Amino acid sequence: MRCSGGSVQLQCPGELVAIAKSKTATMNDVARLAGVSMKTVSRVFNNEKYVAKDKKDKVLEVAAALNYHPSLQARGLAGHKTYIVGFFVDVPSGDYISKVLRGLLSRAEEAGCHLVVEVLKDRGDEVKLKQVLSSIRFDGVVLSPPICDDVVVLNALRAIGVPAARIAPGIPATDMSEVHIDDYQAAFDMTEFLIGKGHRRIGFIKGNPNHSCSLDRERGYVRAMQSHGIEVRNELVVPGMFSFASGKEAAETLLSRAEKPTAIFACNDEMAAGVLAVAREKGLAVPADLSIVGFDDDAVATIVSPALTTMRQPVEAMAAAAFDLMMQSAEDESTAGTRVEHAYELCDRESVADLTQ
Amino acid sequence: MRCSGGSVQLQCPGELVAIAKSKTATMNDVARLAGVSMKTVSRVFNNEKYVAKDKKDKVLEVAAALNYHPSLQARGLAGHKTYIVGFFVDVPSGDYISKVLRGLLSRAEEAGCHLVVEVLKDRGDEVKLKQVLSSIRFDGVVLSPPICDDVVVLNALRAIGVPAARIAPGIPATDMSEVHIDDYQAAFDMTEFLIGKGHRRIGFIKGNPNHSCSLDRERGYVRAMQSHGIEVRNELVVPGMFSFASGKEAAETLLSRAEKPTAIFACNDEMAAGVLAVAREKGLAVPADLSIVGFDDDAVATIVSPALTTMRQPVEAMAAAAFDLMMQSAEDESTAGTRVEHAYELCDRESVADLTQ
DNA sequence: CAGAAATATGACAGCGCTATCATGTTATTC
DNA sequence: GAATAACATGATAGCGCTGTCATATTTCTG
Numbered sequence: 100m101r102c103s104g105g106s107v108q109l110q111c112p113g114e115l116v117a118i119a120k121s122k123t124a125t126m127n128d129v130a131r132l133a134g135v136s137m138k139t140v141s142r143v144f145n146n147e148k149y150v151a152k153d154k155k156d157k158v159l160e161v162a163a164a165l166n167y168h169p170s171l172q173a174r175g176l177a178g179h180k181t182y183i184v185g186f187f188v189d190v191p192s193g194d195y196i197s198k199v200l201r202g203l204l205s206r207a208e209e210a211g212c213h214l215v216v217e218v219l220k221d222r223g224d225e226v227k228l229k230q231v232l233s234s235i236r237f238d239g240v241v242l243s244p245p246i247c248d249d250v251v252v253l254n255a256l257r258a259i260g261v262p263a264a265r266i267a268p269g270i271p272a273t274d275m276s277e278v279h280i281d282d283y284q285a286a287f288d289m290t291e292f293l294i295g296k297g298h299r300r301i302g303f304i305k306g307n308p309n310h311s312c313s314l315d316r317e318r319g320y321v322r323a324m325q326s327h328g329i330e331v332r333n334e335l336v337v338p339g340m341f342s343f344a345s346g347k348e349a350a351e352t353l354l355s356r357a358e359k360p361t362a363i364f365a366c367n368d369e370m371a372a373g374v375l376a377v378a379r380e381k382g383l384a385v386p387a388d389l390s391i392v393g394f395d396d397d398a399v400a401t402i403v404s405p406a407l408t409t410m411r412q413p414v415e416a417m418a419a420a421a422f423d424l425m426m427q428s429a430e431d432e433s434t435a436g437t438r439v440e441h442a443y444e445l446c447d448r449e450s451v452a453d454l455t456q
Numbered sequence: 457m458r459c460s461g462g463s464v465q466l467q468c469p470g471e472l473v474a475i476a477k478s479k480t481a482t483m484n485d486v487a488r489l490a491g492v493s494m495k496t497v498s499r500v501f502n503n504e505k506y507v508a509k510d511k512k513d514k515v516l517e518v519a520a521a522l523n524y525h526p527s528l529q530a531r532g533l534a535g536h537k538t539y540i541v542g543f544f545v546d547v548p549s550g551d552y553i554s555k556v557l558r559g560l561l562s563r564a565e566e567a568g569c570h571l572v573v574e575v576l577k578d579r580g581d582e583v584k585l586k587q588v589l590s591s592i593r594f595d596g597v598v599l600s601p602p603i604c605d606d607v608v609v610l611n612a613l614r615a616i617g618v619p620a621a622r623i624a625p626g627i628p629a630t631d632m633s634e635v636h637i638d639d640y641q642a643a644f645d646m647t648e649f650l651i652g653k654g655h656r657r658i659g660f661i662k663g664n665p666n667h668s669c670s671l672d673r674e675r676g677y678v679r680a681m682q683s684h685g686i687e688v689r690n691e692l693v694v695p696g697m698f699s700f701a702s703g704k705e706a707a708e709t710l711l712s713r714a715e716k717p718t719a720i721f722a723c724n725d726e727m728a729a730g731v732l733a734v735a736r737e738k739g740l741a742v743p744a745d746l747s748i749v750g751f752d753d754d755a756v757a758t759i760v761s762p763a764l765t766t767m768r769q770p771v772e773a774m775a776a777a778a779f780d781l782m783m784q785s786a787e788d789e790s791t792a793g794t795r796v797e798h799a800y801e802l803c804d805r806e807s808v809a810d811l812t813q
Numbered sequence: 814c815a816g817a818a819a820t821a822t823g824a825c826a827g828c829g830c831t832a833t834c835a836t837g838t839t840a841t842t843c
Numbered sequence: 844g845a846a847t848a849a850c851a852t853g854a855t856a857g858c859g860c861t862g863t864c865a866t867a868t869t870t871c872t873g
Contacts, residue, residue: 138852139852139853148851149849
């Protein structure tokens with residue numbers, strides 16, 4: 100009885116067992132046992148053409164027996180692919196980032212890449228930025244808001260020629276691919292939806308001004324109001340920071356106006372949940388006394404009750420697309436700069452009253 | 457005018473400028489310009505002792521001028537430190553994981569390490585596990601539930617000798633450090649709290665049985681009931697999976713019992729929020745008609761209203777501690793196996809009625 | 814003040830791969 | 844059937860660092 104496992108004879112079965120038992124196998128081991136050169140093993144693992152079927156099979160067989168997998172560190176050092184992609188994020192929390200992470204991770208796995216998460220404070224983390232970019236070679240980088248609009252980051256990426264893709268960027272960058280939704284139009288539609296339900300005094304809570312979508316959404320709201328001949332009152336447009344707390348604060352302000360709004364459009368769901376909380380505190384029924392809409396279709400939207408009417412953006416799919424665009428532009432530089440717009444969807448749930456009935 | 461920047465003369469200032477402008481500098485460049493050997497530069501960047509102050513300063517000066525940072529890939533290949541730590545996670549979503557991520561990331565930054573997130577499906581992702589572990593050399597790995605209790609993962613880690621720390625593990629592993637809270641006692645306390653408020657018919661919604669804390673919390677509940685002479689009714693203990701949806705389902709079951717519970721203890725806040733939603737649907741006032749408590753002090757706990765009374769565990773601090781323990785056991789193997797217990801805290805908010813008044 | 818101990822530095826090999834180039838061998842083409 | 848193209852393989856030189864070992868030089872001991 101021989102201990103060679105497949106159709107092809109191994110050169111020295113004993114050695115195979117010895118290696119498998121001791122340390123992690125190297126490409127050299129595989130090459131020797133498969134009776135080929137390291138370059139051929141390398142070709143097999145990089146899916147290069149011009150490898151004879153029988154040798155390829157043999158290499159794969161030996162590799163499997165040894166549980167061999169090419170070293171990330173060695174590949175990165177020797178070749179130009181590193182199999183590492185970076186995800187640069189400002190604050191690694193919240194449902195939005197969770198979704199981005201999921202989308203990225205699923206694609207990274209398919210692509211055989213590994214995701215390194217780097218926290219870069221919004222504006223001015225230049226030291227860490229340089230440190231990270233000059234020590235790690237990335238195959239590519241994905242940027243989430245608001246970092247995707249930090250010119251320091253963008254220029255640093257350009258300087259070293261790393262392919263990057265941006266999620267929901269605000270400022271233009273024709274050399275980097277991006278994914279986004281039409282925040283302006285989405286907010287326009289949402290506002291029009293409210294107007295269609297008979298609302299006229301519609302309060303608006305802005306988002307974090309460093310996130311470009313905040314401005315787009317505000318423009319959409321303003322434009323929709325105007326196009327229906329409704330005056331946009333300054334007192335009904337208040338700042339927010341995308342957080343639950345800031346939503347509450349904004350709601351306090353809006354609901355203390357002499358003429359209360361009949362509806363409040365918060366720039367994201369977390370803030371909308373804050374509005375809901377304040378409404379309840381003040382004894383206002385939602386949606387009977389106050390309608391509330393959010394944005395994002397965050398997890399909280401369906402956890403609070405009444406469930407929030409909101410604008411869904413397919414964040415996970417967008418992140419996955421961003422990953423793909425980044426990888427594509429790594430292979431074919433001419434595709435860098437591709438912009439993919441995703442569809443949004445109004446989720447009409449229970450937080451809006453129809454005033455026309 | 458010379459272009460040397462500091463107190464020490466550079467060997468060839470012209471070259472410095474040339475290198476800084478072209479590609480990323482290597483250690484060789486720094487060594488040459490600083491007039492020392494590469495080994496000395498290496499010593500400086502690894503904080504080894506036995507480097508003369510003046511040479512060290514000079515090296516640092518040149519390195520700064522060149523924006524030099526040692527290559528992660530090269531260091532990983534050449535030495536035994538890789539500056540990469542792995543975070544193995546089952547499902548990379550939710551507030552709990554966000555907090556873990558934040559804790560890990562903050563420590564990784566301080567330690568000059570980079571975090572690679574790997575998704576490993578609960579049980580049976582052995583192929584990916586082997587692939588990841590044999591291609592990437594990690595300085596260490598942090599395991600979150602339920603993966604921290606997967607013996608296949610644990611043994612794979614042991615086989616290659618990678619230091620690992622576990623967050624809230626269930627099964628013992630004396631060779632790996634861990635952080636946890638006393639889930640049993642915490643659940644006991646929470647149940648006793650409810651009993652103290654006059655509740656006797658207390659429903660319990662279990663957590664995902666693959667997370668060991670689920671079992672501990674159930675034991676705590678059962679024991680507290682028994683120690684107060686209250687019969688634990690099977691019909692009042694129902695399964696859950698830690699999700700909002702499963703919480704709703706469980707609540708439907710519990711609230712359809714002939715004798716409704718006066719309080720429901722859900723194994724986490726997401727499920728508790730589900731209970732709250734169902735209660736509202738059924739027209740039950742919380743806490744007047746039904747008291748609800750959760751666990752974790754998840755973000756949802758303070759977003760829903762009434763805000764949930766819950767048991768806080770310091771997840772971010774625990775994750776940070778896990779990171780530290782892992783790094784410590786990497787330096788000193790004898791510290792592997794350290795167990796750190798964190799304190800929990802009952803957050804009494806608005807979702808529990810006092811029946812004794 | 815000899816010898817040991819502490820301090821300071823560099824030469825050089827090699828980590829595990831990939832890129833380049835050289836060199837075949839076998840299928841095409843007119 | 845000679846010239847060309849397509850296919851297949853390996854030898855060798857690094858990638859940018861760190862580990863090992865050798866070698867000073869200085870500072871401590873009794």
